[in-house]
Amino acid sequence: MRTAVVVFPGTNCEQDVAHALSSLGGEVELVWHRETDLSGFDGVVLPGGFAHGDYLRTGAIARFSPVMAEVERMAAQGLPVLGICNGFQVLCEAGLLPGALIANRDLAFICRFVDLEVVDNDSILTGSAEIGQRIRIPLNSYEGNWVDPGKTGRIVLRYLGDPNGSQHAAAGVANDGGNVVGVMPHPERGVDELLGSGDGRVLLEGFLHSLVPA
């Protein structure tokens, strides 16, 4: 079971994601955004950062990186595709998830722990968690305010409280099949109590459990 962690120019959370997944037993490889073949991988993560400088709009340029054709193929085949923070923005721009992410309601860059509630556990991120389970992990974003004018998104994680104005307090959103998930807070930064929380483990374990032989 191999997971590709995509590195765009400006990505900065790839080592955290690789470390977190490896510590949970995952086999992880960093993949440059110009890669055109992910056939050896069973799942893919788009980590946080500022892909292509977030120029034009967050994720707008990244969605045309060569690797995205493979990400789209994997999403269509039902394989696990997880976007964290900037990765969530890229998946929305690519049309793999509904809606878009705009600036936080109060125009503040939010960098603190937030409390979440699992509201749907039929997804590659929440599959190992219980509905109603509380998760405390860091939020670290300026454009984390999810808007979904078409109201087609399936919310899997919700903020307790309303840190950024996100529609229905959505923190994590899945596609219909549940195999493509975007999450704005960072589960990979919450895998060790030493750093404030281990609550992210159950989410990343869910991701690893969702990997099936290609």
Add this chain to the structure above:
Amino acid sequence: MKVTVEITRRPEIADPQGTTIQRALHDLGNNEVMSVRVDRVIHLEVDGDDPAVVQSRVEEMCRQVLANPVLEDFSVEVTG
């Protein structure tokens, strides 16, 4: 040819930047300001002779990448 693209956020989508600027204008005593929206203007120089063709090509580019159809509308003006 010179082309100006204006990308505007749909009225139903919140514009936190506009709201913040409006608040600042009010704080400075400009209480007649009823609404502020911040949009984006992109200037392009495009190789071509036929304004209609250039117009149509840049509109395609707007749909492809320059605007996000979930959030934004666009207008294209070929200025010669």
